[in-house]
Amino acid sequence: MGMVTIICPRTGQRIPTGVVMDPEEFKRAPLTTSVVRCTACGRVHHWTKKDAELQETDQGPRPPR
Secondary structure (H helix, E strand, O other), rough: EEEEEEEEOOOEEEEEEEEEOOHHHHHHHHOOOEEEOOOOOOOOOEEEHHHEEEEEEOOOOOOOO
């Protein structure tokens, strides 16, 4: 599993989008526009898969909320 991340256009920091998926899911994911409140600058950023990168984590799947 991994966390989908993007680069904050204001700070240049890599930020988590809150989306967790495995590499195969990420490959199949569409290029739809999503939004995230940035943990680096506090603004809302619009992003698509072309802006994103999957950061592998050591954690297993998250339990449902």
